[in-house]
Amino acid sequence: MRLVLYTHPAFLGSHSQAHFARMLTEAYRARGHSVELRQPEPVLQARVPRGTGSKWAGYVDQYLLFPQRIRADLRRDPPHTLYVFCDQALGPWMPLVAHRPHVVHCHDLLALRSALGDIAENPTSFTGRVYQRYIRRGFQHARHFISISQKSRADLHRYGEVLPVTSEVVYNGLNHPYVPQEEAVALQTLSNAGLPASEAGYLLHVGGGQWYKNSVGVVRLYGVHAAEEVAAGRCPLPLWMVSPPPDARLQAAIAMLPPQAEVRFFSGLSTQVLEALYSHARVMLFPSLAEGFGWPIVEAQACGCPVITTDEAPMTEVGGDACTYLPRLRSTDDLAVAAWALHGAGVLRSVLGRSLQKRERVRAAGLAHAARFSAEAAIEAYLAVYQHVLSLESLRQPSPQEESHDRITMSP
Structure with a gap:
């Protein structure tokens, strides 16, 4: 042709x-x-x-x-x-x-x-x-x-x-052949990139900071989860956000977090480092308000990372049966956001509390699903x-x- x-x-x-x-x-x-x-x-x-x-x-x-x-x-x-x-x-x-x-x-x-x-x-x-x-x-x-x-x-x-x-x-x-990195390899890759991580891992969000990425919603959900962990006498996992530096609205949401919570921002990462981030993350939070496709969903699945995303297309198309879904956040009203974040924290708690057998089943399903996106x-x-x-x-x-x-x- x-x-x-x-x-x-x-x-x-x-x-x-x-x-x-x-x-x-x-x-x-x-x-x-x-x-x-x-x-x-x-x-x-x-x-x-x-x-x-x-x-x-x-x-x-x-x-x-x-x-x-x-x-x-x-x-x-x-x-x-x-x-x-x-x-x-x-x-x-x-x-x-x-x-x-x-x-x-x-x-x-x-x-x-x-x-x-x-x-x-x-x-x-x-x-x-x-x-x-x-x-x-x-x-x-x-x-x-x-x-x-x-x-x-x-x-x-x-x-x-x-x-x-x-x-x-x-x-x-997929524009890169993402694969799971072994834990030791992922930790070394992150350390070499100046991103030392603990063996316990972190919660991950990957997005460009656009309005539809719902970054404020991610932080509000994390805030409820962190407060629940502190109340139970546990130290909350940090939230790592592959996203531009926070704007005023996002900074205000971060300021409301309990002192034990930690949010870090990264940008300009290589695909190898991003692969390591996905591989070592406990969960990726991707509750977008809208998407054209939703690359990070498939990228995370290809690296064996469980995904929580929005229960609407195209996220449901891209994630298939291998994702956990949240309802879309439909209001900027503070009470509505708080209720949504409370529900989301419950879903996150459920995903983090899965048995080893359930985690392996979800991981295998995600890997098989991601293989379709060649x-x-x-x-x-x-x-x-x-x-x-x-x-x-x-x-x-x-x-x-x-x-x-x-x-x-x-x-x-």
């Missing part, structure tokens, strides 16, 4: 999207396919000092200058080319390519749902609402989609209001969808509007 991949400009600093595009490019080339990666260059953005002006200059590069390059490239591309959009947020470019064979990778619709007022915890500014509608109008021109979860596909259809010809689900594959399997599934799309598109009769578009685009 001849594939053209469109992705976000490097100047946006989207590491996950850059990794995804790079992974696809390398995997497809390794299988003998012709692959070209296309993205906007910082023509105007590089000339403007950082700040609001730089942001708007980036928009000019993406939505005024880059479309000119797309049109020029289309004139040269052979007709059998398949155009792959690495993210549905690239929607503004899709009308330019909609008359050609194409596929759109859909990750999550959280920004669009927020802009439509569906997520109370994440209000969106006026310009943000306009921007998300601009993106949606673009990807509504697309005919073929691949979503990372059933939840993302459902959101795409409901909030994106698309009418696709094909809409498939391919679960993400990067190689995901790549092969993508390629199968691509081949199917090319077959369908070869039989499709272009509309008069598309034939006119082709004549305009292909004219010298």
Whole structure:
């Protein structure tokens, strides 16, 4: 196949999207396919000092200058080319390519749902609402989609209001071959990284600090658990958070903890150190309010770590029967948060109190479940969808509007 991949400009600093595009490019080339990666260059953005002006200059590069390059490239591309959009947020470019064979990778619709007022915890500014509608109008021109979860596909259809010809689900594959580290190895790895841990372990949370990660909820739940441990005459396990430094709200929650409790923050860790963290953790707390996928759930399971997460999709899709589930925290009201944290602490107590036999059963179930999320399997599934799309598109009769578009685009 001849594939053209469109992705976000490097100047946006989207590491996950850059990794995804790079992974696809390398995997497809390794299988003998012709692959070209296309993205906007910082023509105007590089000339403007950082700040609001730089942001708007980036928009000019993406939505005024880059479309000119797309049109020029289309004139040269052979007709059998398949155009792959690495993210549905690239929607503004899709009308330019909609008359050609194409596929759109859909990750999550959280920004669009927020802009439509569906997520109370994440209000969106006026310009943000306009921007998300601009993106949606673009990807509504697309005919073929691949979503990372059933939840993302459902959101795409409901909030994106698309009418696709094909809409498939391919679960993400792990971007690192996570495996359990033996206790001595994990402890040594952590010590070498300047993160000495006791043999008793710790509670773990892995997240980027975004609103939907529910970091305050994690600390409030931990606070109830720590208070219960102190009341029983025991020293509570520390809470280790792989997350950015705490903001004011999170600092306020930490200030309410009993003095025997301990919360530590880490960021910028290597995958080897993260693997050790998962391997030595007693439990990973991941009570997200929403997710597009929920990588840490599978990563923890692949390392043999039990997971407590939210009883809603896509967390239930990703975690399967190998996770323990909590109801979603649905209010920022202090009494509601306190009640939720009390319930969560009870669930945590139950998980920590499991017998050795039960722990081993859950560990084995998690390892087996995580094995389903193979990067190689995901790549092969993508390629199968691509081949199917090319077959369908070869039989499709272009509309008069598309034939006119082709004549305009292909004219010298």
